Structures are given as structure tokens and as C-alpha cells.
Amino acid sequence: MNAMEDLNTTAEKIKTMEIRGAGRIAVAASAALRAYVMSLKSLPMSEFNVKLEEAAKILVDTRPTAVSLPNAVALTKRHSATNVYDAIDEITKNAEKFITNAEQALGKIGKIGAERIHDGDVIMTHCNSHAALSIIKKAFDQGKDISVIATESRPRRQGFITIRELNDYGIPTTLIVDSAVRLTMKEVDLVVVGADSISVNGALINKIGTSQLAMAAQEARRNVIVAAETYKFSPRTLLGEMVEIEDRASDEVIDSEILKELPNVKVKNPAFDVTPAEYIDLIITEVGAFPPAMAFTILRDYLGLEMQI
Ligand code: RUB
Incomplete structure (x- = not known):
């Protein structure tokens, strides 16, 4: 090649x-x-x-x-x-x-984030995030008696990757379907998720369904922690740009042969959603833990404002 x-x-x-x-x-x-x-x-x-x-x-x-x-x-x-x-x-x-x-960065995020996890905590996570899992694994390494509730994360079921990884690490884990998030939240102490992008206003863009976890967490007065390397902050949001939400193919959701038989049905398959800053307690980066309101500072000090602008 x-x-x-x-x-x-x-x-x-x-x-x-x-x-x-x-x-x-x-x-x-x-x-x-x-x-x-x-x-x-x-x-x-x-x-x-x-x-x-x-x-x-x-x-x-x-x-x-x-x-x-x-x-x-x-x-x-x-x-x-x-x-x-x-x-x-x-x-x-x-x-x-x-x-x-x-x-x-993954190691540093793990170390900083693990400080927020206490002995006996039940942690809910969504999709499969290496940064979020770094925090969970570090807390476990520290000898904390923790367990995880992992969402399936339809349609691609990245939750299956997460439960396998946690299983192999020896961390007790429960798999739930995405629609069980709100019902299950009362068993949860805190939510830990990753990030695809963080915009200058501190909003989190992550796997579809993340905002649902965050809303259910707020309703139940549970904290939401985001694990994100500084390179996941979006410089172009400083120019007013919105982060584009990926639309993926319908056959990830429903078999295309079945869909052909349903001429009045269309499928929407957005891969990510937006969680507003007010639902997020803390963003754990490799340079420290910040409230979402400090997104601008991270962009300025760690990525440089000239990046892609
Ligand atoms: C993955 C996803 C993850 C973030 C962070 O989406 O939403 O939460 O990418 O992951 P997809 P990491 O499976 O569509 O890529 O912490 O590993 O960077």
C-alpha cells in the first residue's frame, strides 16, 4: 500500500x-x-x-x-x-x-477525577469513553468499593465495549437500556461521561442520550462529571459556530429491508446531543478540574486562540 x-x-x-x-x-x-x-x-x-x-x-x-x-x-x-x-x-x-x-492526559484525568469518587459509590456512565473509564478505573485501583451502571447506548451499543472493559478490570457492573436511565438514577451517586466537544459556553457534546442522563441526574440531585482532555474544547465555537451533530445511517437503527416496507416512515439517527453547562458539575481535564463556565479559559490558555481561527 x-x-x-x-x-x-x-x-x-x-x-x-x-x-x-x-x-x-x-x-x-x-x-x-x-x-x-x-x-x-x-x-x-x-x-x-x-x-x-x-x-x-x-x-x-x-x-x-x-x-x-x-x-x-x-x-x-x-x-x-x-x-x-x-x-x-x-x-x-x-x-x-x-x-x-x-x-x-488520560492518566492525569483519571487521577484528578478519582478524587471525586468515594468508597461505596455507584457511578453511571454512557457510551464508551476512555477518559471516563480512566477515572472509574483509577478509583477502583485506589481500593474504593465502587460499582458502575452502564447504558447500552443504542444504536451502536458502545455500552457493550464498556461492560466488557469493566468486567475484565474486575469492576462490578450493571447494564441497562437507555430508557432505564431515569428510573435507575435513584441508585446512582454520580454520573461520569466523556466528551466529543465542549463549546465556549461550557456545553457538552457527547453521545446521543448524554443530556438525558444529565437531566435525570439534576432531577435526582446527582452530580455530573465530564472527563475531557483539553483538546476536546472547540476553538471555532469562539467564532459563534455551532458544533455539527453527526447524522448517521438509518440502517444502524432499523434493517433497511424492513424500512423499505414502510414508505411513510423515516428514521432519524443523530449520533450526539448537547448538554447545557448548567447540568454539569465539573469538567475534569489533564490540567485540572474546572466548572463549565471556564471553557473560555481552557481554550485561551491550553489550545491557543489562533487555533483554526
Ligand atoms: C463516543 C463518545 C464518547 C466520546 C469520548 O462516540 O461519545 O463518549 O467520544 O470518548 P462514538 P473518549 O462511539 O460515536 O465515537 O473519552 O474515548 O475520547
């Missing part, structure tokens, strides 16, 4: 969700870009930059909602070099830094 085919393979894996979860998508995109630029050594500088932008666009266009993806690509591709060798060197270093920081 040539380098462009490799890049397209990664893009396809992100599109089809073989690689999924905002953090994993970001790391895969950064690594793919690093591998791709290595193949551009013999090009003149102007052509190199064109190819770099083309490759960046292929990766960014795969899924629209997780801002970790354009953030990872922007942080990886930026360079100030005037020759191709230096540009490749800078991009390679950017990718290495991004990937290392992303891995380390």
Missing part, C-alpha cells in the same frame, strides 16, 4: 467507526498524518503544503462532531519550515507530542 492508501484506510476506519471515541480518533489522525508526510520528501515545498492540506481535509471530513479530530490535525500539521525536510521534522515532532500528551 502506498502512503495515500494508508491515510485513506485510517480515514475509512474512522468513518465506519472501527476507530471510534474522540480520543482514539484524534490519536489515529495525528499518527496517519505523520506517516503520510514521510512519503512527501521529494516534493517541492509548495506541492508539499498542498498535499498536506489535502490529507488533513480527508481526515477531518470523516466525522463532523468530535472536535478532537480537527484539533489533532491542526496541532499536527502546523509548521513554520521553509524546506520540506524541516517541515517533515516539525510535523513528526508535533505528532509525537500530541500522541504522548493524549496518552498522559
Whole structure:
């Protein structure tokens, strides 16, 4: 396979969700870009930059909602070099830094977030978030007697990935269907979820159904904790842009043969929803725990306002 085919393979894996979860998508995109630029050594500088932008666009266009993806690509591709060798060197270093920081961020989020979990806590989580699970696993490692209620997360059932991971870690876990969230909330001490994007007003964009957990939690006076690396904050929301909610295919929800027999029925399959800041107690990042109202500060201090603006 040539380098462009490799890049397209990664893009396809992100599109089809073989690689999924905002953090994993970001790391895969950064690594793919690093591998791709290595193949551009013999090009003149102007052509190199064109190819770099083309490759960046292929990766960014795969899924629209997780801002970790354009953030990872922007942080990886930026360079100030005037020759191709230096540009490749800078991009390679950017990718290495991004990937290392992303891995380390999970550990730091786990440590900070685990402080909020107490012995005996029952934690509800949604979908499959590596950052959220990092907090839960850390609390368990600290010897806290915890258990988890995990939602199925229709239609793709990422909850199955979560229960397997928690099972293998030895953490007692209960699986519920998404519609059981409100009824089950009275057994829960706190909700811990991940993030695909966080906008400048502190709103969380995460797997469809997250806002339902947050509303039920508020009704039951339970805290909602969001586990999010700083690269999941969305710089373009500073310009007034809304985060695009991905609409996925109807056959994830209903068999297309059945749907064909129902000419008056259409299917809506939004993959994410928006949880307003007022439903969120704390966002745990690798640089500390912040109330959602501090989203602007994180964008300014840790991503840099010039990013993608
Ligand atoms: C995954 C999802 C996760 C976030 C955070 O959606 O909504 O909660 O991406 O995950 P999908 P992580 O399965 O559609 O990609 O903490 O692993 O980055």
C-alpha cells in the first residue's frame, strides 16, 4: 500500500467507526498524518503544503462532531519550515507530542477525577469513553468499593465495549437500556461521561442520550462529571459556530429491508446531543478540574486562540 492508501484506510476506519471515541480518533489522525508526510520528501515545498492540506481535509471530513479530530490535525500539521525536510521534522515532532500528551492526559484525568469518587459509590456512565473509564478505573485501583451502571447506548451499543472493559478490570457492573436511565438514577451517586466537544459556553457534546442522563441526574440531585482532555474544547465555537451533530445511517437503527416496507416512515439517527453547562458539575481535564463556565479559559490558555481561527 502506498502512503495515500494508508491515510485513506485510517480515514475509512474512522468513518465506519472501527476507530471510534474522540480520543482514539484524534490519536489515529495525528499518527496517519505523520506517516503520510514521510512519503512527501521529494516534493517541492509548495506541492508539499498542498498535499498536506489535502490529507488533513480527508481526515477531518470523516466525522463532523468530535472536535478532537480537527484539533489533532491542526496541532499536527502546523509548521513554520521553509524546506520540506524541516517541515517533515516539525510535523513528526508535533505528532509525537500530541500522541504522548493524549496518552498522559488520560492518566492525569483519571487521577484528578478519582478524587471525586468515594468508597461505596455507584457511578453511571454512557457510551464508551476512555477518559471516563480512566477515572472509574483509577478509583477502583485506589481500593474504593465502587460499582458502575452502564447504558447500552443504542444504536451502536458502545455500552457493550464498556461492560466488557469493566468486567475484565474486575469492576462490578450493571447494564441497562437507555430508557432505564431515569428510573435507575435513584441508585446512582454520580454520573461520569466523556466528551466529543465542549463549546465556549461550557456545553457538552457527547453521545446521543448524554443530556438525558444529565437531566435525570439534576432531577435526582446527582452530580455530573465530564472527563475531557483539553483538546476536546472547540476553538471555532469562539467564532459563534455551532458544533455539527453527526447524522448517521438509518440502517444502524432499523434493517433497511424492513424500512423499505414502510414508505411513510423515516428514521432519524443523530449520533450526539448537547448538554447545557448548567447540568454539569465539573469538567475534569489533564490540567485540572474546572466548572463549565471556564471553557473560555481552557481554550485561551491550553489550545491557543489562533487555533483554526
Ligand atoms: C463516543 C463518545 C464518547 C466520546 C469520548 O462516540 O461519545 O463518549 O467520544 O470518548 P462514538 P473518549 O462511539 O460515536 O465515537 O473519552 O474515548 O475520547
